[in-house]
Amino acid sequence: MTPFSGPFTVAQARSAGLPQAKMHGSDYVRLFHGIYAPAGAIDLRVRCEAARLLLPDDAVATGLTALRLRGLDLGTDLPVTFVTRQSVRMRHGGINLRTVAELPRHRGWIAERSEACAFLLDSEPLVPAVTAVDRALHRGMVTRSDILAAPLTTRARRAFAHVAVGAHSPRESKLRLALTLAGLPRPETQGRIEADGKLVAQVDLLYRHFRVALEYEGGQHLTDPEQWQKDITRYADLVRLGFTVVRVTAERMRKPDEVVNEVFRGLVDHGYPGPAPRFNPSWWAAVG
Template identity: 30%
Template sequence: MPPRARSLPPTLGDVFTTARAREMGVTSRRLRATDLEHAFRGVRIAPEGDAGTDGRPLATDRRKRARVIRRARALTAVMSPHAFFAGETAAAIYGAPLRHGFDPESDLIVAVHAPHRPPRRQGVRGIKVVPSLASIVEYLGMRVSSPASTWAMMPELGERALIQLGDFLVFVPRDDRGKPRPEHRLATMTQLHNAASIFRRRGRAELLRAFARVRVGSASPLETDYRLAAEDAGLPEPALDVEVRDRAGRLIGISDAAYVSQRVIVEIEGDHHRTDRDQWDRDIAKYAALAAEGWEVIRLTARHVRAYPPSGPELVRAALARRS
């Protein structure tokens, strides 16, 4: 059995430079140990705790995003002060929906403003951008292209993915009591539009076309996909992220979409609604309360929304006809 690796100083953290480690008395031999990941030259990543084996999509996406953030933090330790994360790397850092097949081990996208030179380092794809096309913010202790700039720098995603990303960025989070927290959203509609409209922006027409279909209130790509499918099917545009209250004014719940005049609610249910027992119990109580207040609830899954043709809009159309 190989000898157990000597413990590292607890104040060193899980991502550190070899120079700092040596200053704290860590030997070169310990820094070469196989339990430390040699992420980038001069940087080490300590072993990660048990990440779990949950294979559900949401859990998988969380692990992928956590991995990107971990690698980005490692690179930040040796990155030029002029550089910042951009593109898909920045989107992952913000917690945005990941495209199908996203690889968290792919090259990190690092940008600089002209006239600085883009970085050349293994595991990094360096790019150079005109300063007016990418503003920079600090997020999670890292320099990152602003949320709106990140969105506008990726016209190659295609219209649907741009709409999904735009919906994510402008969504207004709520606290555990259901109160909106607009100060915590990542971008505003105005910021997205301004970023897309910059003169000589690559893919400007594609971005503006996608922006025209971005809405505030879709909390997930599946909710965005329902909204787009319903729009394409000719249904009226629903209210999104709706607070539904009983006759006494008490909050029953936050519904994904509502056709208020017909008192029809659409709930878009990911797999966690089925597999999480607490969520399942909350859903049953919520739907009973909504029915008692005269609402009809249409529950849709990914199969109703993403099949071709999608059946969800027709189920909603029938409910609206019943309620007209």
């Protein structure tokens, strides 16, 4: 029987009489330098509890770590992200620690969702940060008003301007950002198209005025014959109504500039007077 039910330090192992050779066996797993846990289901909470053995007592989980702990289905467990008021340097791989003047509002050692979003928008690259906040909004974990009520830095406010309610998947968020960061207008999310008082389609992204509809095709669109037939009928109806339909897949997004240029051509065909998209190094760094 292991003397530990959760993460422990090497010093705690010695005090419990656990031989070092035993720690390195199949019954235990090393999570961080000097921190072990019984082998088994190692999830994010266990990793955070392990990290807390190395962190200041006031450390609070925030950013994507806090959102994942509260149920966000996006991102990876590592690195775990914490903040503290203490001036310390953390050199442990897999742990991000930032010193802040004020800790975010938190329950236990986990930041509130709104403040975790605010931290994310301030600290992470634009596309993954906005994508995660879009997802949190879609899942009903937080509202725009909640985020705006949290302390927002100038950088966070700029990033928040790119956030949208209604993005049904991270891929849709990334597609929208590829368009807007290249200088194209911001499309509607989940745009509803009606004719004769009846719903024809609800598309992922919509340029209503210029009659361009974008759909991100997931694998189910190709493997489900019934869904495939519905898609064909729906797209035919949209074309009949004068819409240009741009269908996007993960494979196509490997060359995002080509997708953006196709959307631009569709906009121009329907009277868009704006400039061509710009694919500068910052765009490629964000989207490519």
